[in-house]
Every structure is written in structure tokens, then in C-alpha cells.
Amino acid sequence: EPAGTAPQRLSIFGSTGSIGCNTLDVIRHLGGRQSYEICAITGRDNIDLLARQAIECQAEIAVTANANRYQELKEALSGTGIEVAAGETALIEAAGRDIDWFMAGIVGMAGLAPTLAAIRTGADIALANKECLVSAGELFNREIEKGGGRLLPVDSEHNAIFQVFEDDQRHAIERIILTASGGPFRQRSLEDMATVTPDMAAAHPNWSMGLKISIDSASMFNKALEMIEAKHLFRMSADQVEVVVHPQSVIHSMVGYSDGSILAQLGAPDMRTAIGYCLAFPQRPSLPVERLDFAKLARLDFEAPDEARFPSLRLARQAMQAGGLSGAILNGAKEVALEAFIAGQVGFLEMADIVETVMQKLGAADMTSIDAVFEADGTARILAGEIVGSRTQRPLAT
Numbered sequence: 001e002p003a004g005t006a007p008q009r010l011s012i013f014g015s016t017g018s019i020g021c022n023t024l025d026v027i028r029h030l031g032g033r034q035s036y037e038i039c040a041i042t043g044r045d046n047i048d049l050l051a052r053q054a055i056e057c058q059a060e061i062a063v064t065a066n067a068n069r070y071q072e073l074k075e076a077l078s079g080t081g082i083e084v085a086a087g088e089t090a091l092i093e094a095a096g097r098d099i100d101w102f103m104a105g106i107v108g109m110a111g112l113a114p115t116l117a118a119i120r121t122g123a124d125i126a127l128a129n130k131e132c133l134v135s136a137g138e139l140f141n142r143e144i145e146k147g148g149g150r151l152l153p154v155d156s157e158h159n160a161i162f163q164v165f166e167d168d169q170r171h172a173i174e175r176i177i178l179t180a181s182g183g184p185f186r187q188r189s190l191e192d193m194a195t196v197t198p199d200m201a202a203a204h205p206n207w208s209m210g211l212k213i214s215i216d217s218a219s220m221f222n223k224a225l226e227m228i229e230a231k232h233l234f235r236m237s238a239d240q241v242e243v244v245v246h247p248q249s250v251i252h253s254m255v256g257y258s259d260g261s262i263l264a265q266l267g268a269p270d271m272r273t274a275i276g277y278c279l280a281f282p283q284r285p286s287l288p289v290e291r292l293d294f295a296k297l298a299r300l301d302f303e304a305p306d307e308a309r310f311p312s313l314r315l316a317r318q319a320m321q322a323g324g325l326s327g328a329i330l331n332g333a334k335e336v337a338l339e340a341f342i343a344g345q346v347g348f349l350e351m352a353d354i355v356e357t358v359m360q361k362l363g364a365a366d367m368t369s370i371d372a373v374f375e376a377d378g379t380a381r382i383l384a385g386e387i388v389g390s391r392t393q394r395p396l397a398t
């Protein structure tokens with residue numbers, strides 16, 4: 001950074017989560033308040049952490065998405081001069097404040113509306129929230145174009161592809177290859193998978209992440225979302241997006257070119273590399289992440305994904321081919337099924353069943369507007385909720 005440049009002004013949405021905490025850590029390493037000015041940070045239920053973060057980074061405003069926690073946050077920040085707000089409308093207002101860079105680190109569909117508000121400010125968008133592209137696809141891309149900011153992928157696979165995707169050679173790009181760790185049940189039988197608990201599903205072998213994405217990794221719904229995300233981010237057709245299981249998670253993803261070359265990005269499984277790349281882009285920051293030691297690694301393994309045990313991948317391909325609102329439907333149904341699994345209402349394998357039933361019932365419709373996306377998401381959630389309800393009326397097999 002040349003001396004005398006104004007600090008970049010940032011907002012971090014979902015600052016109390018795994019991505020949010022890693023983002024604040026990267027900022028700390030890159031000079032903290034000397035280099036960056038923090039506009040808004042947001043969380044939902046961890047008010048203590050949100051207040052501590054707001055004080056440490058001297059945020060302009062701290063917002064909790066939970067309207068019932070306003071008073072608590074207000075008290076925690078009294079006398080600091082930091083603005084306090086709560087609820088969904090407040091979140092969208094804060095996202096619309098003038099900034100240079102926005103971290104979309106809220107989990108789930110709840111991240112879409114605030115991210116759209118940030119896009120309209122023209123800020124660069126560091127996108128961790130994959131649900132935005134899965135649900136709103138081309139419309140989200142169109143909003144980015146209108147907004148004028150850059151879309152910087154944070155998801156490790158997409159960040160890897162972004163690093164080796166030669167945009168001026170786009171005509172020579174044949175395919176992108178997403179790597180998947182295979183999760184904790186990579187080698188489990190289908191029979192075993194029927195009885196796993198949320199705790200078992202949340203134990204990711206390589207990455208430390210939030211609860212929902214960790215369980216989605218175990219069902220490979222995370223990879224399913226990432227396939228759809230990749231299609232929209234890199235404007236690929238459904239059959240140009242491949243998945244290979246790579247249990248070590250050292251290769252973060254790859255791009256295949258027409259001369260037979262494959263370019264890959266490798267690194268330790270640490271989200272700070274991807275976050276730092278998005279923050280300093282097009283420069284490379286200096287970060288204290290673990291360096292790969294190839295002698296210690298000794299080997300890298302690969303295998304084809306098993307769609308019989310992981311039907312989520314097949315559902316993603318269907319959604320990519322159908323286009324329109326099918327990504328929103330897949331994601332809405334998946335969020336309800338996932339919450340039901342976490343609550344112990346349905347079994348692990350039932351999640352994909354529920355999503356498939358909802359996708360079949362609702363079919364594919366064109367995406368005419370962002371409102372249509374929210375509507376499809378809502379309809380998918382209601383239908384998935386009904387299926388969960390009908391299944392929990394009978395005793396759960398244990």
C-alpha cells in the first residue's frame with residue numbers, strides 16, 4: 001500500500017461466524033485500523049462477540065439480525081459511540097451504506113437481500129454466501145453488472161478457480177473441476193449413513209467451518225450448491241462443471257484448457273488465503289497460513305463421487321440443467337431439511353429425499369425477478385416443512 005492512501009472502507013456481514021471471524025483476523029494481520037475503516041458488522045445470536053468485535057475494530061454500526069436482542073446489544077455498546085440496530089430492515093439499511101468492499105458472510109438465503117443492497121452501492125463484493133448465486137443466479141450477476149463493483153469469490157473452490165481462470169482465454173476453457181473432500185462419510189455404507197447424528201455429520205475432516213456448511217459437506221449438498229455457484233460465477237454450461245473427490249483438500253479446484261493443460265490452486269485448508277486474496281486483489285497479501293510441505297504430504301488421492309450415496313450431486317446437475325428457479329427451490333428445500341436434521345426430526349438420508357420430492361413437485365419455472373426468487377424459496381420451504389411434518393408424525397427409526 002502506498003503511504004497516504006485513504007483506508008479502504010469495509011462492511012462484514014456475518015462477522016460473528018466462521019467466515020466473519022476469519023475476515024477480521026485477516027484484517028488484523030493486514031494492518032487493522034491503519035489500513036481499513038470498518039463501516040458495518042453484523043451477527044444474529046452471539047451478541048457478546050458482536051459487541052467485542054465492534055469495539056475492537058471501531059465499527060460505525062453493529063447490527064444484530066435478531067430484533068429481540070436489540071436492547072442487549074445497545075447496553076453492551078453504551079458509551080462507545082457505535083451505532084446499534086436490529087432486525088432485517090436494519091440489516092439491509094446498513095448494507096446500503098457507502099463502502100469499498102463488502103463481505104457477504106451470512107449463512108443461507110438470509111444473506112441475499114443485504115448482499116443485493118450492498119451490490120447497489122457499487123462496492124466490490126467478497127462472496128462467501130453461496131446461496132445468493134444458487135438461488136438468484138443470472139439475476140444476481142445482472143445486479144453485479146449494474147452495480148459496477150467486482151464479484152470476488154471467497155468459497156475456497158471458487159477462489160481457486162478465480163486464481164487460475166484466464167478470462168482472456170475464456171474460449172479455450174473446456175471445464176472446471178471442483179474438488180470435494182468427500183466429508184466424514186466418504187467411506188461409510190448407505191446403511192450406516194441412515195443413522196448418523198448431526199454431531200457426526202458436523203465433524204469435517206479438513207476444514208473448520210460453521211455448523212450448517214459442515215453438515216452440508218457431509219451430505220455433499222455443499223458441493224451441490226458449489227456446482228450451481230460455479231456455473232453462474234464462471235458462466236459455464238452444466239456439463240462443463242465436474243466434481244472429483246480429493247480427500248486431502250490440498251488442491252482447492254482446477255481449470256481445464258483446450259491444450260490439455262490443467263491449472264490448479266493448492267494450499268493448506270485455511271479460508272484466510274481466499275479471504276486475503278479477495279481483500280487485496282489484484283495484489284497478494286502476506287498471511288501467516290501454514291505452508292505446504294510436499295515431502296510430508298507424500299500423496300494426493302482422487303476418486304469419482306458416488307451419486308448413489310450422495311444424491312445431492314445428481315439433484316444439483318438437474319437444477320443446473322433446468323435453470324430458472326430450480327436453484328432457489330433446491331436451496332429452500334435443503335435449508336428446511338437441514339434444520340429438521342439438526343433438530344433430530346429427520347434422518348441424514350431423508351434430507352436428499354425431501355429436496356428431491358420438492359423439486360419434482362414444483363418443477364422448473366423461469367426466473368423473472370428477484371421477487372420470484374423469494375417466492376420460489378418460500379414455496380419450497382412450505383412444501384419441505386409439510387414433508388418434514390408428515391414424517392415426524394410417525395416414530396423415528398433409531
Ligand code: NAD
Nearest residue numbers: 014016017018019043044065106107110128129130209210
Ligand atoms: P456460520 O454459521 O459460522 O456464521 C453465519 C453468520 O451468519 C453468523 O454471523 C450468524 O450470526 C449470521 N446469521 C445466521 N443466520 C442469520 C440470519 N437468519 N440473518 C442474518 N444473519 C444470520 O457460517 P459460516 O461457516 O461462516 O458460513 C457463512 C457463509 O459462507 C455460508 O453461506 C457458507 O456456505 C459460506 N462458506 C463458508 C466457509 C467456511 O469456511 N466457513 C467456506 C466457504 C463458504
Ligand code: MG
Nearest residue numbers: 155156157226
Ligand atoms: Mg467450498
